[in-house]
Amino acid sequence: MAKKTAKKKPSNKKTATKKTATKKTATKKSATKKTATKKTATKKTGAKKTAQKNTAKKNTAAKKTTRKKAAKKPPARRALDSAGTFRSDAVVPERAIFEDVFSGSPIEVRAIGARLRRIALEALPDGREVLFGGDRVRGIHYYAEERARFPVCTIQPGDEHCNLYLKDGARMEDSLHLLVGSGDGIRHVKVHGLDTPPESVLRDFISQGVQLAQELA
Numbered sequence: 001m002a003k004k005t006a007k008k009k010p011s012n013k014k015t016a017t018k019k020t021a022t023k024k025t026a027t028k029k030s031a032t033k034k035t036a037t038k039k040t041a042t043k044k045t046g047a048k049k050t051a052q053k054n055t056a057k058k059n060t061a062a063k064k065t066t067r068k069k070a071a072k073k074p075p076a077r078r079a080l081d082s083a084g085t086f087r088s089d090a091v092v093p094e095r096a097i098f099e100d101v102f103s104g105s106p107i108e109v110r111a112i113g114a115r116l117r118r119i120a121l122e123a124l125p126d127g128r129e130v131l132f133g134g135d136r137v138r139g140i141h142y143y144a145e146e147r148a149r150f151p152v153c154t155i156q157p158g159d160e161h162c163n164l165y166l167k168d169g170a171r172m173e174d175s176l177h178l179l180v181g182s183g184d185g186i187r188h189v190k191v192h193g194l195d196t197p198p199e200s201v202l203r204d205f206i207s208q209g210v211q212l213a214q215e216l217a
Helices: 012-072 097-102 107-123 199-216
Strands: 128-133 138-143 153-157 162-166 187-191
Touching: 097 107, 097 128, 097 138, 097 153, 107 128, 107 138, 107 153, 107 162, 107 187, 107 199, 153 199, 162 199, 187 199
Parallel strands: none
Antiparallel strands: 128 138, 138 153, 153 162, 162 187
16 A cells, blocks of 8 residues: 655745745835836926926016016106196106107207207197107107007207107298208208297197198198
């Protein structure tokens, strides 16, 4: 009769080794999982910081654009009293148009410029004034209406006088022969004093300019 062979039981040493290997594998997987989680968290944090940085840059650019647009906005008018000086209760813009143009002019020329400015503002109550020119040549355009495309007249200072330019001067009536220039368009009047030419004549030129502008509109 054959003798039964007893099955060998696995040694405790092999079982312990297997358990240790299993434990190490589990530990390694856990460490790998933690590392992946950490990397994901770091990536999300980096993306969040980048988004915040981009948002901050965008907001800064928007603020700069707003400031730039505000700087381009035409300044408000400053009211003149009868002597041609600015009233203390008038609206004071950041940069006054008159001062921009006449700051370097002699006092006599400034007085003539203030006179012409007053006449233009009174003759064009629904219009606007706009600064033009660069560092050397500067002046003030006067429009009949807020949306008008072309100015009716322009004031520009000289060394000893001011010029009043009239866009349609070539088509204006000029019985006193005051208009200077050639061509089919602009003419100007040289104003050397506070009473020459008379205010009525200057007002008439501006009125003619408004009428001619309306005919072409």
